[in-house]
Amino acid sequence: MSALAYDGLAMAGRQLRRVRNTPGLAILTQLMPVNMLLFFGYVFGSALAVPGREYRSFLVPGLLAATAAGGLMTGMFQAAQDTHRGVMDRFRTMPVSRAAVPLGQAVADxxxxxxxxxxLLLTGLAVGWRIEGSAAGAAGAVGLLLLFRFACTCAGILLGLLSRSEEAAGQLGAASFVLPLLSNAYIPTGNLPHWLRVLAEWNPISAVTTALRDLFGNAPVPAGAAWPVAHPVAGSLAWSLALTALFLPLAVRRYARTE
Known part of the structure; x- marks a missing residue:
């Protein structure tokens, strides 16, 4: 086993123990999408109903994509916490691969x-959502979801390493909650003003959401959309790979040179 793989597994194990030692935070984070599903699905379901389609079936893939985008917030907060509490400095004094620290955090996440x-999937099934496509399509949807989460976490780690304080990282992470609202995760974008529709359709979350709906068989790909939404699987892969290729090396470089 290479040094990077060994050190990366050690760092991932450390992050998993961190989650185990703070179960309340982990449970709260995982319950939030479930609460949103119940809230949006039942409280706003009639007002936001998608014509010709059950809104909760429309909503579940959007919540999955929004949850994946939440890697931006968790990656940012955990990296900032380690940076400003001196943990990163201690890691730098150890014979550990520089790439292993951010990579281990992303893998654990x-x-x-x-x-x-x-x-979230079980709750979706309980409230009427169904996988209407093939098993292969559903497996592809899950793989795409995790790839996007990994990319968002890498972006969050870099921002956390760049943050000036834990509080600043927390505030910026909370602000990222607006990103799914500027996408098609919760509502169709067809009736939005042109400029806002363009912005929403070029949001990576929209491509991932559309890909999940298509692969799960919950909704067809909308006609006349921007390229990432008109070709959602290719668009999601392109966004995920581009974000990972950009932010992971930058996070490794920043970790290695931060004092």
């Missing part, structure tokens, strides 16, 4: 997300 997605 991916494992936690994979487990945490189960309650």
């Amino acid at each position: 991916l494992l936690v997300t994979a487990v945490g997605t189960v309650p």
Whole structure:
């Protein structure tokens, strides 16, 4: 086993123990999408109903994509916490691969997300959402979801390493909650003003949401949309790979040079 793989597994194990030692925060984070599903699905369901389609079936893929985008917030907060509490400085004094620290955090977050997605899926099934496509399509949807989560976590780690304080990272992370609102995760974008529709359709969350709806068989790909939404699987892969290729090396470089 290479040094990077060994050190990366050690860092991932450390992050998983961190989650285990703060179960309240982990449970709260995982319950939030479930609460949003119940709230939006039942309280706003009639007002936001999608013509010809059950709104909760429309909503579940959007919430899954929004949950994946939440990697931006968790990655940012955890990296900022380690940076400003001196943990990163201690890691730098150890013979640990520089890439292993941010990579281990991202991998651990991916494992936690994979487990945490189960309650949302089960709740979705309980309120009427169904996988109407093939098993292969559903497996592809889950893989795409996790890939996007990994990309968002890498972006969050870099921002956390760049943050001036834990409080600043927390405020910026909370502000990222608006990103799913500027997408098609919760409502169709067809009736939005042109400029806002363009902004929403070029939001990576919109491509991932549309891909999940398509792969789960919950909704067809909308006609006349921007390229990432008109070709959602390719668009989601392109966004995820581009974000990872950009932010992961920058996070490793920033970790290695931060004093």
